[in-house]
Amino acid sequence: MIAILDYGSGNLRSAQRAFETSGKEVVLTSDYEVALKADGLVVPGVGAFAACMQGLAGVRGDQLVRERISLKRPTLGICVGMQILFARGVEHGNHEGVGVWDATVEKLEAPILPHMGWNTVSAPGGSSLFKGVENESFYFVHSYxxxxxxxxxxxxxxxGEDFLAAVEDGVIAATQFHPEKSGDAGLHLIKNWTDSL
Known part of the structure; x- marks a missing residue:
């Protein structure tokens, strides 16, 4: 079973529909125990870093992510749900994140922001998330x-400059783009993740 964490951020219904195409049971939940025991946890996110982090803390999602990592249970962050996994973000001031990775989410130096629309990614060899869609385009909406x-x-x-589009690190993975809005390539990536659970 896949749990999509409901903490007041993200287009949960479209994410739920996309993950259901994998053939797995998918639930939307803010229940800590349900989310902890799920085969896979999805942390979505739309909006500003601080607001997402506040919502996440409201359902103990920061603690949940850390506990799932310690129990070696897979977790996938999407968009701002990826950003809040880092140590800090500077959108509208300095804010602490979950701290899975020691890096700062910063404003992109680009002629047009937000970065909105389709963009190609460069996945390295050995990526299980991008297997079969290594050089495809995915749908982004972000300025940081x-x-x-x-x-x-x-x-x-x-x-405008190079940025991290996705990360795979043991049981935790994340995408800056929205796989649920990325057509066939996004659904393929979702299936790659759910097949790994």
Whole structure:
């Protein structure tokens, strides 16, 4: 069973429909125990870093993510749900994140923000998340990102400058783009993740 964490952020219904295409049971939940015991946990996120982090803390989601990592249970962050997994973000001031990776989510230096629309990613060899969609385009909506490689496998993209489009690091993975809005390539990536559970 896949749990999509409901903490007041994210287009949960479209995410639920996308993950259901994998053939797995999918539930929307803010229940700590249900989310902890799920085969896979999805942490969505839309909006500003601080608001998402506040909502996450409201359902003890920060603690939940850390506990799932310690129990070796897979977790996938999406968009701002990826950003809040980092140590800090600077959108509207300095804010602490969950701290899975020691990096800062910073404003992109680009002629047009937000970075909105389709962009190609450059997935390195050995990526299980991007297997079969290594050089496809995915749908992004963001103005902030991490600008360095972190984790075991880092996938980069470019908008004004290089930024981290996805990370795979043991049981935790994350995408800056929205796989649920990325057509067939996004559904393929979701299936890659759910098949790994």
């Amino acid at each position: 990102a991490v600008k360095k490689k972190v984790g075991a496998i880092a996938t980069m993209a470019h908008h």
